[in-house]
Amino acid sequence: MSDSQGPVWEVFVQRKSGQPFVHCGSLHAFDKEMALQNARDLYTRRGEGMALWVVPSSAIVASSPEDMGPFFEPANDKVYRHPTFYQIPDAIKHM
Amino acid sequence: MNDRDSMKPGDLLLPVKSFCRLSGQIIAPLSFEIHAFSVKFAYSLTRSAYMEQNINFEDIFESKLAKNDFIEPKDWMPDNYRKHLIRQISQHAHSEIVGMLPEGNWITRAPSLRSKIVLLAKVQDEGGHGLYLYTAAETLGVSRDELLDALHTGKAKYSSIFNYPTLTWADVGAIGWLVDGAAIMNQVMLQRSSYGPYSRAMVRICKEESFHQRQGYEIMTHLAFGTPEQKQMAQDALNRWWYPTMMMFGPPDKDSPNSENAIKWRIKRETNDQLRQRFVNQTVPQAEYLGLTVPDEKLTWNEAKQGYDFSEPDWVEFKNVINGNGPCNKQRLKARNDAHKNGAWVREAAAAYAKKKGESTAVAA
Ligand SMILES: [Fe+2]
Numbered sequence: 001m002s003d004s005q006g007p008v009w010e011v012f013v014q015r016k017s018g019q020p021f022v023h024c025g026s027l028h029a030f031d032k033e034m035a036l037q038n039a040r041d042l043y044t045r046r047g048e049g050m051a052l053w054v055v056p057s058s059a060i061v062a063s064s065p066e067d068m069g070p071f072f073e074p075a076n077d078k079v080y081r082h083p084t085f086y087q088i089p090d091a092i093k094h095m
Numbered sequence: 096m097n098d099r100d101s102m103k104p105g106d107l108l109l110p111v112k113s114f115c116r117l118s119g120q121i122i123a124p125l126s127f128e129i130h131a132f133s134v135k136f137a138y139s140l141t142r143s144a145y146m147e148q149n150i151n152f153e154d155i156f157e158s159k160l161a162k163n164d165f166i167e168p169k170d171w172m173p174d175n176y177r178k179h180l181i182r183q184i185s186q187h188a189h190s191e192i193v194g195m196l197p198e199g200n201w202i203t204r205a206p207s208l209r210s211k212i213v214l215l216a217k218v219q220d221e222g223g224h225g226l227y228l229y230t231a232a233e234t235l236g237v238s239r240d241e242l243l244d245a246l247h248t249g250k251a252k253y254s255s256i257f258n259y260p261t262l263t264w265a266d267v268g269a270i271g272w273l274v275d276g277a278a279i280m281n282q283v284m285l286q287r288s289s290y291g292p293y294s295r296a297m298v299r300i301c302k303e304e305s306f307h308q309r310q311g312y313e314i315m316t317h318l319a320f321g322t323p324e325q326k327q328m329a330q331d332a333l334n335r336w337w338y339p340t341m342m343m344f345g346p347p348d349k350d351s352p353n354s355e356n357a358i359k360w361r362i363k364r365e366t367n368d369q370l371r372q373r374f375v376n377q378t379v380p381q382a383e384y385l386g387l388t389v390p391d392e393k394l395t396w397n398e399a400k401q402g403y404d405f406s407e408p409d410w411v412e413f414k415n416v417i418n419g420n421g422p423c424n425k426q427r428l429k430a431r432n433d434a435h436k437n438g439a440w441v442r443e444a445a446a447a448y449a450k451k452k453g454e455s456t457a458v459a460a
């Protein structure tokens with residue numbers, strides 16, 4: 001949604017190198033540069049991160065809560081995707 | 096297009112990052128990318144079997160509340176739940192940014208460089224809290240402009256506490272100690288609020304608040320253990336801020352029209368009176384340590400309830416201040432309106448610059 005404050009952006013912060021980027025909130029900004037600067041000022045005032053992503057909210061595509069069941073259902077009966085599904089002889093180590 | 100195997104991923108396909116939500120947090124795994132021709136296709140790739148179902152949204156909503164699950168922006172919610180949240184979260188946001196004013200009053204007159212940078216950092220934090228909360232409210236379908244407009248025209252309320260003046264430096268100490276202390280008590284509870292974006296904003300805010308209260312108490316200790324004049328100044332600040340702080344928790348439960356729904360929907364988890372009692376229990380020993388007297392002759396420890404008995408604040412005064420007749424209401428509203436008006440050229444210039452670079456159109460779709 002764009003208004004006199006500029007469009008909304010979603011902010012993702014990486015706490016430490018190697019870690020995933022985690023969504024930490026949103027903000028308004030008029031362009032990419034300002035979005036990044038605002039994200040720094042708003043979400044990393046205490047060293048909460050060492051890298052930031054800003055993404056226009058309008059670019060985010062989200063699943064709908066109503067089909068949460070059917071949408072994720074295909075994974076539910078596939079126990080063979082988990083390591084515990086398989087029997088390995090006791091004599092075998094490090095597996 | 097028939098021979099899809101011969102096509103290199105990335106040729107025609109669009110890489111799409113996929114995100115998933117885990118216990119109220121949105122996680123963006125670094126490595127999960129899929130390739131799709133369009134946004135819609137990306138979505139349908141993993142959405143293999145969508146079944147038409149008869150869904151009772153209200154049941155789902157209620158069962159989520161019962162399980163202590165969070166309600167998220169795209170979830171179905173009753174209209175009144177949405178309205179209640181918009182009102183509560185935006186009032187909270189307004190309180191944060193109007194709250195910058197009474198303390199901002201002392202930035203240029205802070206007694207040392209150390210206290211000046213501390214106060215600057217605190218006031219900046221409060222601005223940040225306002226911004227977290229505005230964006231949380233915006234997830235419910237209101238725009239920032241609407242929210243600010245409601246504040247600037249006086250249609251929206253904010254915490255009555257910020258309509259009292261900061262007369263001395265001791266007031267800055269008393270605000271940090273008492274006002275932030277009361278806010279923390281409320282906000283710790285709200286971390287478990289049923290609305291996901293509100294709850295997440297509260298978690299961030301609570302992490303930042305503890306410095307606010309501690310810096311305030313530090314100012315109070317310097318004054319209370321200083322010269323007799325300084326101690327008197329601290330006592331005077333406590334006298335003036337005690338009852339307005341008690342009002343921050345809202346009217347007594349028996350006269351609080353919004354409380355019942357807020358508890359039912361788990362937006363709030365404790366009542367106004369419960370929080371007020373806890374605040375008194377926690378704060379009285381802190382005043383005693385300073386050698387200051389809480390301005391309440393009825394204040395006594397009640398062994399049976401393991402808490403203090405205390406006097407209620409003047410609820411008529413509370414109503415008056417809420418309705419615009421506090422000592423500083425007009426001044427605060429004017430300061431907010433002026434700041435907004437004086438910032439208009441900055442917003443216009445930024446919008447024009449983004450447009451010139453061709454960015455804003457791509458983004459504001
Ligand atoms: Fe705050």
Ligand SMILES: [Fe+2]
Nearest residue numbers: 221275304307
């Ligand atoms: Fe604060």
